[in-house]
Each structure stands twice: as structure tokens, then as C-alpha cells.
Amino acid sequence: MADRRRVNGPPGGTRPPVFASLQESTTGAAQRAQRQRQPAELRKIFLKTGLIPTASGSSYLEFEPSASLAAARSNPKSLIPPSSALKVACTVHGPKPLPRSAAFSPNLVLTTHVKYAPFAARKRRGHIRDASERDLGVHLETALRGAIIAERWPKSGLDITLTIIEAEDDRWWGDAPDSHDASWGMMNVLAGCITAASAAIADAHIDCLDLVSGGVAALVSDDSSKSASSVPRLMLDVDPAEHRSILSACVVAYMPARDEITEIWLKGDSSKAALEKGDVRSSHEALIDGAVDAARGANTVLSEAVTESIARSIAQA
Amino acid sequence: MSNQRQASSASQVPHLSPAELSYLYTSLSLPKNPIRPDGRSPTQFRPLSAETTILPGTNGSARIGFADGTQAIVGVKAEVEKTVLAADTLDSRSLAQHGDALNREGEEGSAAVSGQGEWVQMSIEIPGYRDDDALPIFLGEMMRESLVGSVEHKDEMAGGLKARLVINKRWHWRLYIDVSLFLPLDLPVSATDIMQVLLLSQPLSYPLPLLSLTTHLALLSTKLPKLKSTGEEDPFFDDDWAAAEYLYPRSKPSSGAFHPVRPPVTLLVVSVGENVIFDPNREEISVADAVLAISITRSHDSEALKLLSIRSIDPPSRLTQPGIPNSENASMLGAAPTENPSQEEVTGVWRPRRGGIKRSVVARMIKTVLGKGGVGEEVLEGLEGVEVQ
Numbered sequence: 269m270a271d272r273r274r275v276n277g278p279p280g281g282t283r284p285p286v287f288a289s290l291q292e293s294t295t296g297a298a299q300r301a302q303r304q305r306q307p308a309e310l311r312k313i314f315l316k317t318g319l320i321p322t323a324s325g326s327s328y329l330e331f332e333p334s335a336s337l338a339a340a341r342s343n344p345k346s347l348i349p350p351s352s353a354l355k356v357a358c359t360v361h362g363p364k365p366l367p368r369s370a371a372f373s374p375n376l377v378l379t380t381h382v383k384y385a386p387f388a389a390r391k392r393r394g395h396i397r398d399a400s401e402r403d404l405g406v407h408l409e410t411a412l413r414g415a416i417i418a419e420r421w422p423k424s425g426l427d428i429t430l431t432i433i434e435a436e437d438d439r440w441w442g443d444a445p446d447s448h449d450a451s452w453g454m455m456n457v458l459a460g461c462i463t464a465a466s467a468a469i470a471d472a473h474i475d476c477l478d479l480v481s482g483g484v485a486a487l488v489s490d491d492s493s494k495s496a497s498s499v500p501r502l503m504l505d506v507d508p509a510e511h512r513s514i515l516s517a518c519v520v521a522y523m524p525a526r527d528e529i530t531e532i533w534l535k536g537d538s539s540k541a542a543l544e545k546g547d548v549r550s551s552h553e554a555l556i557d558g559a560v561d562a563a564r565g566a567n568t569v570l571s572e573a574v575t576e577s578i579a580r581s582i583a584q585a
Numbered sequence: 586m587s588n589q590r591q592a593s594s595a596s597q598v599p600h601l602s603p604a605e606l607s608y609l610y611t612s613l614s615l616p617k618n619p620i621r622p623d624g625r626s627p628t629q630f631r632p633l634s635a636e637t638t639i640l641p642g643t644n645g646s647a648r649i650g651f652a653d654g655t656q657a658i659v660g661v662k663a664e665v666e667k668t669v670l671a672a673d674t675l676d677s678r679s680l681a682q683h684g685d686a687l688n689r690e691g692e693e694g695s696a697a698v699s700g701q702g703e704w705v706q707m708s709i710e711i712p713g714y715r716d717d718d719a720l721p722i723f724l725g726e727m728m729r730e731s732l733v734g735s736v737e738h739k740d741e742m743a744g745g746l747k748a749r750l751v752i753n754k755r756w757h758w759r760l761y762i763d764v765s766l767f768l769p770l771d772l773p774v775s776a777t778d779i780m781q782v783l784l785l786s787q788p789l790s791y792p793l794p795l796l797s798l799t800t801h802l803a804l805l806s807t808k809l810p811k812l813k814s815t816g817e818e819d820p821f822f823d824d825d826w827a828a829a830e831y832l833y834p835r836s837k838p839s840s841g842a843f844h845p846v847r848p849p850v851t852l853l854v855v856s857v858g859e860n861v862i863f864d865p866n867r868e869e870i871s872v873a874d875a876v877l878a879i880s881i882t883r884s885h886d887s888e889a890l891k892l893l894s895i896r897s898i899d900p901p902s903r904l905t906q907p908g909i910p911n912s913e914n915a916s917m918l919g920a921a922p923t924e925n926p927s928q929e930e931v932t933g934v935w936r937p938r939r940g941g942i943k944r945s946v947v948a949r950m951i952k953t954v955l956g957k958g959g960v961g962e963e964v965l966e967g968l969e970g971v972e973v974q
Contacts, residue, residue, distance in 0.1 A: 414941045
């Protein structure tokens with residue numbers, strides 16, 4: 269659907285010019301970002317609730333910038349940042365009565381909106397939600413509906429709105445899409461959205477079975493030589509800008525207390541993974557387990573943030 | 586408003602009473618041999634009729650109809666388009682001209698054209714839904730991501746569908762896959778009734794398997810005009826339609842498989858209790874504990890099937906109305922309603938499903954699809970049996 273209400277910027281996006289001579293002098297300018305973390309090491313998460321006073325619940329989530337991004341910020345060599353780090357703001361409005369015209373619902377009616385800010389990605393996003401944003405909204409709704417105890421609010425609605433302020437890249441900015449290219453950044457965004465929305469729902473005092481958090485695991489092959497012998501390895505919480513090729517990735521929304529998955533989204537060819545010797549799991553199971561481990565890690569941050577939110581609401585009362 | 590709200594969910598609210606839901610759940614969760622309302626076995630699909638190449642104005646088309654009158658028609662159209670490299674991609678071709686020192690940099694940003702996922706566009710039209718509602722978009726993205734995601738490492742169609750769409754470095758094909766779903770309209774109806782029928786039939790069975798199988802057949806029958814130009818020339822095609830080449834190449838009848846590479850298939854799998862059930866109809870899906878859409882394709886390196894994507898779908902059972910046990914029902918004689926309704930399960934009383942799925946259940950569902958002699962092989966063999974003209 270075309271946006272006819274605004275004067276929109278150029279769809280292709282613009283970037284500052286990079287002169288070939290400049291690249292020659294500062295060889296580091298177009299250096300590919302490298303993962304500095306261990307395969308099972310997660311990025312740090314900043315999560316804070318209650319920053320938006322008009323909403324009944326809100327949260328703000330930020331991923332730690334990658335090492336190369338931090339280096340580029342302190343010592344800029346190029347105008348183009350090497351990678352990006354996720355920033356999400358989430359508001360929860362409700363539970364509020366459904367409009368009079370609405371049909372009876374015995375359960376809480378959940379509505380999720382995920383929207384990228386126009387400046388969130390390297391390419392400008394329009395003001396109207398596109399297909400991928402609606403798709404994210406459906407994924408998020410599936411993840412949250414399994415956790416919320418919906419029958420405690422009949423005839424009510426709950427609106428959850430997420431604004432992506434900075435999104436993750438799908439690949440390193442200098443690469444043309446290769447044969448394994450897909451919107452891998454979206455999967456990180458979804459995991460962040462799930463964790464942020466869960467914190468905001470807890471901040472709004474909506475009854476849940478457990479705190480649901482999101483985690484990502486991926487099979488990446490980092491060999492620069494394009495030999496067929498390169499074996500993809502399992503890594504947790506991948507930043508797509510730091511890897512040459514992502515073969516397969518998986519997002520889960522996970523509730524640790526019940527050991528249950530409310531949402532699973534796996535895509536890509538996971539058949540060629542190299543697992544450790546003696547590992548009898550098939551590679552897709554290993555991928556799901558990896559994503560669950562990442563979600564467990566995010567859950568520790570989530571429970572801290574929720575404890576903080578409750579302490580604040582007790583202090584106010 | 587409420588219709589719009591509910592339509593924003595990928596699932597549909599079932600119109601069954603708690604007693605009916607409980608009965609259905611009990612019979613479907615019987616250990617070992619579930620009893621399905623239409624008497625099928627857990628892995629049996631509904632009978633369907635299929636035909637291909639039905640629309641003369643398209644590059645490829647197919648129709649599949651179920652016995653209840655639900656039909657899906659898919660048309661595939663292809664257009665030649667100029668390839669635009671993303672503005673921020675390091676273009677090795679231009680950088681390479683600046684001497685040897687830059688060649689290394691040029692290799693960093695590989696600008697080799699290997700096809701982009703956006704070149705395949707999918708739109709799905711389901712009566713009763715607006716084109717920007719979440720369900721058609723969710724279904725479309727689900728099928729598109731497995732279509733463009735399957736990458737083969739073999740001589741034929743190396744790089745998968747995306748690479749097949751590349752003409753040369755400057756030109757490519759753009760593929761439009763348009764799916765229309767038709768619902769049974771066999772009653773003599775007036776115009777106002779039609780509106781009602783469309784709305785009433787909105788919560789039909791989850792249309793995913795129908796759409797996926799039809800798209801599979803349509804892509805197999807898709808032909809692209811034969812390229813006459815070579816190399817980096819502007820593309821120029823043979824105008825003889827009889828000389829056109831298939832999008833998914835066909836081998837000579839003598840050399841085994843007719844289609845060496847086939848598009849992936851998305852299957853809808855639900856779990857009820859301990860059982861795993863395939864191709865659920867509307868009633869069955871409304872009591873499911875978990876619903877997964879699993880895309881598979883045949884791997885060419887080995888005989889095993891390959892998993893391309895898994896997506897969980899919001900089970901409609903979470904939206905159902907709970908039943909009230911007799912002990913809490915005020916209208917039952919001699920029973921005093923308690924102040925705090927108990928939260929535990931009472932046998933025979935429906936409770937909406939809560940929570941998620943265990944990892945072991947996910948693993949079992951995948952195994953039923955992928956395993957040797959499993960449902961995936963059966964479906965692909967069945968599709969291979971369909972003669973695509």
C-alpha cells in the first residue's frame with residue numbers, strides 16, 4: 269500500500285560518499301565487523317520499565333553495541349557505522365473495555381503493533397506498516413498470547429505497541445545479498461520485541477503464567493574461502509553484520525518456569541551443521557535448544573527489570 | 586471493529602460450545618489412535634482434485650479443490666526487471682578499476698549477483714479479509730520464505746529459485762505469485778446473502794496446506810521465455826512459446842526423476858494431547874494444543890528430507906470460552922457456587938489452552954514429518970504422482 273499522505277523521501281536511501289582514495293589511505297574504513305564474543309556469549313541487554321508515564325506499562329530495551337561499533341564510535345574512520353544495535357520502546361495500553369460495537373469476547377483481546385521508525389534501518393522505512401512489520405506483529409502476538417492469562421479479563425482489550433528505534437542489519441552493509449540472504453535482522457528484532465513486551469506487560473500488572481523472553485541462535489559459516497568444506501557452527505545471539513553468511517536461524521519465545529515455548533520461528537537450511545562429537549541431536553533441535561539458552565539468558569535481565577518495576581510501584585503506593 | 590480485531594490474529598475464533606470442544610479434544614487425544622470427526626487416520630490428507638496450466642494469460646497456474654468446494658487458484662507471472670544493487674553496497678566492479686590495492690577491498694564487498702529474495706512476490710486473497718490484514722500477509726511471508734530459502738548445491742538450479750531468476754548482472758526476472766481462495770457458494774443467493782456467506786465462511790479450515798500445494802503445482806508448470814541474447818547484453822527472448830523453458834527444469838524422461846528440483850511444501854501439523862495430526866480441518870484445529878507450519882523439500886545431497894522453516898501459529902483454542910464444571914454452576918441443584926473458581930482441570934470440562942509447547946513435542950512433530958517413511962515423503966511422492974502438463 270502506497271503512502272499518499274506524506275511527501276516521502278527517496279525510497280532507495282542515501283549514504284555519505286566513500287571515496288576510493290580515502291579507502292586506500294585508511295584501510296580500516298571498510299573493515300568487516302568481527303564477532304569478538306564466544307559462540308555462547310550473549311550481548312548485554314539494557315532493559316528499563318516505566319519510562320513512558322501515560323501508558324499503563326512501558327519498557328525500553330537496548331542491546332550492547334558490538335565491539336566494532338563501539339570502536340568506530342570512539343575512533344571514527346568512516347561515516348558509515350559498521351553495525352547497529354537494537355533499540356526498542358514498548359508501550360502497553362489497557363486492559364480497557366472493548367468498544368460497544370465489538371462482539372463479546374470471553375478473553376482479553378490482544379492487539380500488537382510493531383513499527384520501525386523511518387530512520388531505524390539503513391534503508392528508510394515508510395510510515396505505513398509494511399508486510400514484514402505486520403508479520404512481526406503476528407509472531408509477537410503468538411508469543412505473548414501463550415503467556416497471558418486471558419480469561420481473567422473478559423470483554424477487555426490490550427494494545428501493545430512496539431517502536432523499533434534502531435534495527436539490526438540483515439548482513440554487513442558492504443555485502444551484496446548472497447544466496448543465503450534473508451531478513452536475519454528481523455529475527456533479532458523479534459527476540460528483542462518479545463523481551464521488551466514481556467517487561468511492559470509485567471509493568472502494566474497483567475497476570476501472566478511466566479515471564480516470556482526471546483532468544484536467537486543461528487548456524488553461521490565465517491570462512492572467507494568459499495570452499496564447500498566450511499562447516500557452519502552454532503552461535504547464540506548473532507549480530508548478522510558480524511558474519512559472512514548465516515545459513516539458518518531460530519527465534520523462540522520461552523517460559524523458563526514451565527520449560528515451554530510459546531513461539532518458534534526457524535528458517536534456513538539447518539542440515540549441514542557440525543555438532544560436537546557424541547551429540548545425538550539433529551541440527552534443528554540443537555538450533556532450538558541454542559535459542560532457548562539465549563532466551564534463558566535474556567530472562568535473567570527481564571526478571572531484574574520486573575523486580576525493579578515492582579519495587580517502584582510499591583514505593584509509589 | 587471486533588471482526589477486524591480478530592482478523593488481525595492469524596487464528597480464527599472457533600464457533601463451538603465448550604462441551605463440543607471437550608468432546609472433540611477427548612476423541613482426538615485418545616492414546617495411539619485418535620478418532621477424527623471425518624474418520625481419517627492422523628496422517629491422512631483430505632481428498633483433493635488438482636489441475637495445472639488452466640490460465641492462458643499466465644506463465645504458470647494451478648487449481649486445487651477440496652471436496653467441500655473450497656478452491657485455490659494460483660497464477661504465476663514473470664516480468665523482466667533491471668537489477669539495482671543496494672545504494673550502500675560496495676561495488677567491486679567500480680572499485681576494482683582503482684588499482685590492485687583496492688582489489689582486496691573490492692572482494693570484501695562481494696557484488697556477485699546471486700539473486701534476491703524480494704524478486705519473488707506473493708499475494709494471497711482470502712474472501713472476508715482485507716489485503717492488509719495480518720492473516721494473508723502472514724501466510725504469504727511463510728510460503729515465500731521457504732520458496733526463496735531453498736538453496737541447492739547441484740548442477741541444476743544451483744543457488745535455488747533466487748539464482749534461477751538472474752538473467753545477467755543487470756537484469757533479472759521478477760516473479761509474482763498470486764493466490765485466490767474461493768469458498769463454496771452453491772446456494773441460490775442474492776447479493777446481500779453473498780456478503781453474508783463470505784463473512785460466515787471466514788473461519789474455514791486454516792487454508793495453508795491448500796495454498797501451499799497449489800503454489801507448488803503452479804510453480805512446476807511455470808515457463809519462462811527462452812533467452813536468445815548472451816552474456817551482459819540487454820535480454821532478448823525467443824517469441825516462440827513452445828520453446829520456453831520451465832522455471833523448475835525438467836530432465837529427460839529416461840533419467841529417473843522427472844523434476845530434479847521441486848519447490849518446497851508447507852505442511853500444517855497440530856498436536857492434541859499425545860497425538861500428532863496432519864491436515865486438520867476447522868474443528869480439529871480449534872482444539873489443538875499447538876499448531877506448527879513446517880516447510881520441507883527433498884534434499885539432493887542425500888535421500889533424507891530437508892527442513893526449511895518452522896513457524897508456530899497461534900492455536901485458536903486459546904481464544905475459546907471455558908466450560909463451567911457442575912460444582913461451580915449456580916444453576917445446578919444442590920450445588921453451591923464457590924467464591925473462587927478453581928483453576929484445575931476437571932475431566933470433560935473444556936478449558937482454553939494456556940502456555941506453550943514442550944520442546945519434546947516440537948521434536949516429535951518434526952520427526953513425524955521428516956522421518957524415513959514419514960508424512961513428508963508421502964506428500965512429496967503424492968505430488969510427484971501429479972502429472973504436470
